[in-house]
Amino acid sequence: MKFKVFLLLFLQCSQFVVLSQNPLVSEIKISGNKRTKTSFLERLAFVKVNSQLDSMRLASDVRRFKLLPSVASASYEVVPLGPGKYRVEYRVVENFAIIPGLNVSQDVNGDLAYRTSVFDFNFLGQNQIVGGFYRRNVFDSYGFFWEAPNLISRKWGIGVNYQNNVLQEPVFFQDNRDVNYKFDSRAFEFRTFYEHNFHNRFMLGLNYSRETYDFLNGDLTQDLPLELGLDRLAVIGSYEYNNITNEYQYVGGFRSIFTYSFTVGAQGDTHLLRSFFIGRNDFEYFKRFGQKGNWANRLRLGFATNDTSPFAPFALDNQLNIRGVGNVVDRGTASAVINTEYRYTFIEKGWFAMQGNVFVDAGTWQDPGGQLGDLIAFENSALFTGLGVRFIHRRIFNAVFRIDYGFSLTDKVNSGLVFGIGQYL
Incomplete structure (x- = not known):
């Protein structure tokens, strides 16, 4: 007992x-x-x-x-x-997650170009993304999106989108002929998302598009078509490594985002538009300095296998990579771009913050039909610097109104203001 x-x-x-x-x-x-x-x-x-x-x-x-x-x-x-x-x-x-957007710039003809949008980043209270955009850039474009990265489970989700993008595309040929085409792309896309763990995320999907090119103006010779059209089916995907931490407008850590598109089938006139691979990787590094300083960096590398086509995927553009350079001033089939900026918060009271920034943007492009050696050619490079200001609503997701002024440090004469929503980096 x-x-x-x-x-x-x-x-x-x-x-x-x-x-x-x-x-x-x-x-x-x-x-x-x-x-x-x-x-x-x-x-x-x-x-x-x-x-x-x-x-x-x-x-x-x-x-x-x-x-x-x-x-x-x-x-x-x-x-x-x-x-x-x-x-x-x-x-x-x-955050308040229903976000209107407005980007204003000049189009390729020197007229006003703008893009308006409305997105809900917390649809149904589950951080699903739903919304659409309308863009006027010589022609009218629009698109609709729905993404639910955690719809099926904590790890699995899906998304769909439809876009009708119509642009005036300047095409730069090896003998310096400058020809403008009207590019019309109507694309439907289905995506699946998988979050392997906290740092690693994958996306895989299919994109079906109907693409047409119609001649507008320029030095057109007999070996160039008046119009092109094809139906394209492409496998798209991405891999993201994310070790970012953020606290309101401050960001720290490293992130790498690799995206790709591979055409698996195409029907139509493929004399210049054929199946090809496009890949791009963004390496991003952020570091905080003291209580109010933030250093942001991005290295963007891109490569495409359509090296014999003048319809190159990587643009030299104000909104995409080089602030102050202009709107779609050149294109290439490979690119390397470095952006670095230092942001400092001058005002931070309650929901509002204001930052100032100084930046340097540099990049180089491979000419369509050219060689990778074009990337080290001086005439294919751009180097810009400038100053900017940020007006931030700290309780609204990505509610950053930015104004940057960039000017060239080389023989390029371009300079100008760049407006947008969200941080550039």
Whole structure:
């Protein structure tokens, strides 16, 4: 009898020691989310009820929440409830996630070009993205998007979009003929998303498009067509490594985003437009300096196998890579671009912040039909520097109105203002 009592006491003490050494999460509470559904945040969180209390997983959950478009900031607190039992309390500060957008610039003819859009980045309270755009750039374009990266599970999601892009495309040939075409692309796209872990995400999809090129003006010779048209089916994909942390307008860490498109089938006039591969990788590095400084860098490398076609995929453009250079002033089948800027917050009160920035943008392009050696040719390079200002709403996702003025440091005579929504880098 005494042995049984002793054994029972021993087992109870052992259980107490085990529980003390392996504290458990008995409750999870999430506060501060008004539009974002609690069930959605719980599904994304690594920490679950009855799991072991792990500070690394708690920190990972906070970082995961901060990457959501609907979350401006997040934190956690651990509250003891009893021996070996704790309550985890997540606190989030929500962004307003219904975002209008407006970009204004000059088109290739020197007239006004603009792009308006409205996107909800927290559709149904689950950080789904739904919205569309209208663009006037010589011609009219529009598009509609829906993406649900976590629709099926924490790791799996889907998305679809339709775009009708109509542009005046300057085409630059080896003998310097400058010919303008009307480019009309109507494309439907289906995507699947997979989040392997916190840092690694994949996307794979199909894109079906009907593309036409119609001659507008320029030095057209007999060996160039008046019009081209084809139906194209392409496999698209991306891989993102993300080790970014952010706190309102401040960003730190490293990210790499590789995107590609490979045409697997095409029907039509493919004399100049044929099946080819396009790949691009953005390497991004951010570092904070003190309380108000932020250094942002991007190295963008692109390569396409349509090296014999003048319809090259990589543009030299104000909004894409070199601030101040102009709107689609050149194209290439390979490119290397470096952007670096230092941002400093001068005003930061409540929901509003204002930053100033100084930047340097540099890039080089391979001519259509050229060689990779074109990338080191001086005449194919651009080097610009300048100053800018940012007006930031800290409670609205990506609500950054930017103004930059860039001017050339080489013999290029271009310079000018660049307006946009969102940080350039």
